[in-house]
Amino acid sequence: MANKQYKTGEKAPATGTYKVDQLVNGKKSQDKNEINLSEGDQFPPSTTESEAAYWVKIS
Numbered sequence: 798m799a800n801k802q803y804k805t806g807e808k809a810p811a812t813g814t815y816k817v818d819q820l821v822n823g824k825k826s827q828d829k830n831e832i833n834l835s836e837g838d839q840f841p842p843s844t845t846e847s848e849a850a851y852w853v854k855i856s
Contacts (some may be wrong), residue, residue, distance in 0.1 A: 805851075808840075814831050817844075
């Protein structure tokens with residue numbers, strides 16, 4: 798089962814580590830960076846492409 802995706806601009810549902818799954822425009826992201834967010838923090842654009850992205854929680 799795939800991880801739930803969170804879009805740039807949404808708020809993190811839980812504190813944790815997240816990474817970009819893909820870009821909103823459908824292109825594959827080259828972003829391998831991981832970010833730490835606290836519950837309620839807003840998901841940013843991709844850290845390498847600076848474009849809207851879908852994020853997944855990894856821990």
